[in-house]
Amino acid sequence: MSWGLDALALDRDADERAIKRAYAQRLRVTRPEDDLVAFQQLHEAYQAALAWARGRTAEEAPGPGSGPEAPLPPTVLAIEDAGPQVDDQVQSGQRVDVEAIAGRILTEAVQQEPEALQAWLAQQPELWPLQWKAWIGDALLDALFTGTEPVQADNLDVLAELFGWDEIGSSVDPYALDAQRLQMHRHWVVQPGNHHRLAELLQRCGLPSPPAAAREHMAWLSRPWNHWQALLTSLSPQRGRDLNQTLDALGIDDGTSVPAPLQARQIAFWRDIGAMHRLNRERWLQGLLRGVACALIAALLVLSVGVLGQMAIAHSVAGIHPLATYARVALFAALALVLLGALAPAVQTFLHWQVQQEQPHRSALAALLPIPLLAIVAIVLIHGLELRTAGTLLAWPVLGLSVWRWWRRSQLQIQFNGWLLLSVVPFLKLLILGMTYAELPVALAVALWARDAWTQVWRRP
Numbered sequence: 001m002s003w004g005l006d007a008l009a010l011d012r013d014a015d016e017r018a019i020k021r022a023y024a025q026r027l028r029v030t031r032p033e034d035d036l037v038a039f040q041q042l043h044e045a046y047q048a049a050l051a052w053a054r055g056r057t058a059e060e061a062p063g064p065g066s067g068p069e070a071p072l073p074p075t076v077l078a079i080e081d082a083g084p085q086v087d088d089q090v091q092s093g094q095r096v097d098v099e100a101i102a103g104r105i106l107t108e109a110v111q112q113e114p115e116a117l118q119a120w121l122a123q124q125p126e127l128w129p130l131q132w133k134a135w136i137g138d139a140l141l142d143a144l145f146t147g148t149e150p151v152q153a154d155n156l157d158v159l160a161e162l163f164g165w166d167e168i169g170s171s172v173d174p175y176a177l178d179a180q181r182l183q184m185h186r187h188w189v190v191q192p193g194n195h196h197r198l199a200e201l202l203q204r205c206g207l208p209s210p211p212a213a214a215r216e217h218m219a220w221l222s223r224p225w226n227h228w229q230a231l232l233t234s235l236s237p238q239r240g241r242d243l244n245q246t247l248d249a250l251g252i253d254d255g256t257s258v259p260a261p262l263q264a265r266q267i268a269f270w271r272d273i274g275a276m277h278r279l280n281r282e283r284w285l286q287g288l289l290r291g292v293a294c295a296l297i298a299a300l301l302v303l304s305v306g307v308l309g310q311m312a313i314a315h316s317v318a319g320i321h322p323l324a325t326y327a328r329v330a331l332f333a334a335l336a337l338v339l340l341g342a343l344a345p346a347v348q349t350f351l352h353w354q355v356q357q358e359q360p361h362r363s364a365l366a367a368l369l370p371i372p373l374l375a376i377v378a379i380v381l382i383h384g385l386e387l388r389t390a391g392t393l394l395a396w397p398v399l400g401l402s403v404w405r406w407w408r409r410s411q412l413q414i415q416f417n418g419w420l421l422l423s424v425v426p427f428l429k430l431l432i433l434g435m436t437y438a439e440l441p442v443a444l445a446v447a448l449w450a451r452d453a454w455t456q457v458w459r460r461p
Contacts, residue, residue, distance in 0.1 A: 004049030007041070019049045032362070034325045043104040047130065101126050102139035105159070106149060110188075112137045114154040121162055137163035141172065147179055150188035150259065186250045188258040190218060209242075217246045218262075225265040234273050234286050235293060244274030276352040283345040291341015295334035302330035354401060355408040356455075368457065371405070375442050376400045382438055394437035395445070402445035406452045 005014060008022040023046045030042050101124075108120055127133045140159065144151070165172040189198040195215040203207040209217075220233060220243065234240050247253070247267065258264040258321070272282040306326025353367060375398055382391035 002048055002052035004045040004047070004052060006051055007045035010049065014053065015051075015054050016050060019046065019053055036084055044128075046431050059249055098132075098135045098139045101136050102143050103383075105136070105140055105149070106151075109151050109155045109159060110149050110381050112155070114152075114158050118158050118344065121158070128160075133163070137165070144184070145176075148182065148187065148257070148259070150191055151184045152188045152194075153181050153185035155182065183251065186252075189211050190250065190259055190262060192218075192261070202249050205245075207245050207249060209246075213242075214246075219267050221246075221270070222261045222263055223266070225263055225269075227269075230266065230269050230281075231289055234270075234282075235290055240270060240273040240286075245268045247271065276348055277356070279345055279349045283348075284342065287341045287343075287345040288338070289341070290344070291338040294341065295337040298337055299330040299334045302333060306330075318326065351401070351404070354405050357409065365457075368449075368453055371398060371402050371445060374401075375446050375449075378438065378442050388438060395438040395441040399441040399445040399448075402448040402452075406448045409452055409456050 005019075008014075008026070009017065010018055010022055014022075018320065023042070024044055030038050063157065105121070105124075108117055112120060114142070123125060126136060129202075144156075153189070160177065164170055165177055166174065178451070186201070189193060189201055195218060196211045198214040198218070199209050199211045202214065220239075247270065252262075252267060258267055269282055272280050273286060275283070303326060306323045310323050350370075354370065374394065378391045378394040378398060380391075381387045381394065
């Protein structure tokens with residue numbers, strides 16, 4: 001027997017008409033404006049009793065000899081017709097602003113924790129009538145899909161359970177709902193005070209990041225834009241990679257909107273810094289500044305040695321070069337480091353192009369040409385121009401590039417084993433032999449290049 005029948009003081013065999021009559025009678029003394037809790041309990045009992053009666057009626061099939069029911073007295077018909085009308089009047093007696101209620105729920109979902117939000121929703125009388133609840137749910141769902149409010153995923157799960165968005169038979173697209181849930185959660189974790197949840201998100205993405213590091217990332221991405229400040233911040237080799245991994249975990253790229261408080265110019269800058277596949281102005285300036293910083297450090301070290309040498313001369317120590325010699329060495333070292341810093345981004349882009357997998361919009365043959373062409377140049381230098389030293393200096397970088405390309409594209413992994421150290425001895429002998437005969441590293445480079453081309457390009461469907 002249904003608990004709704006007990007609440008309405010009805011027998012087990014009560015039909016829908018009796019349930020509606022009992023509900024209409026109790027509505028005369030239980031009004032929502034007088035006692036909201038009692039009205040909610042009465043309404044739930046009415047719905048439960050109706051559901052039980054309708055389920056029982058569906059299970060009972062009419063007998064073959066059953067005839068039409070006897071007509072009800074006019075007074076009973078009047079009460080029966082008054083039942084649903086009274087119910088409708090209860091639900092429409094108070095004017096409800098669906099949009100305002102949905103906005104209030106969304107505001108609480110932004111500010112509250114899941115447990116507090118669930119308790120707050122249970123105390124809202126506008127959500128008790130089922131029809132109002134459906135209207136408010138539709139308005140709230142529309143606000144979630146059209147707005148940009150940051151809501152954590154747990155709160156969206158509470159709303160989905162309350163309004164039945166994730167139930168079987170719901171008209172809500174589960175994939176669209178899950179995508180919106182993830183996007184709003186990502187917008188929520190970047191808000192001040194949610195750094196611990198950002199750290200959890202990064203850890204789920206395979207990026208071990210403590211809350212302190214997550215707080216630093218958000219500070220760098222949300223501070224006011226200053227070009228030179230950003231360039232100086234990017235001098236650390238690890239920082240650019242960490243911030244780009246954070247942006248990847250947040251799903252923020254050049255084509256997505258930037259949630260507050262993040263700065264769009266900061267995100268564009270760090271995305272340019274992490275774009276190893278193309279050479280851009282920010283990466284070139286970063287490399288140049290790194291070269292200048294290394295040049296200053298090297299020059300100071302060389303000049304410091306020179307000053308110490310001059311102090312030794314004062315104590316009559318022989319064999320010390322004059323300070324001008326150290327100054328020339330410092331100058332040439334500084335110029336060389338600045339030049340290397342300016343060329344480093346271009347070299348990184350070239351190496352990235354060589355080791356990446358084939359792209360649909362790029363020709364695979366173009367990436368195959370550099371290694372054999374450089375090998376041919378090395379052979380020409382050795383045998384054609386009799387420049388064996390220059391050819392040897394070119395042959396070994398070509399071999400290194402070929403090994404790096406084959407290793408990265410084959411996705412090989414080696415687990416350290418002490419016995420592997422024994423295999424280093426033959427390679428050391430081979431290295432000494434290759435320093436004498438430059439043709440050997442060229443041949444090895446071409447062999448590895450051919451294996452990679454055969455397995456990764458020509459045989460790939």
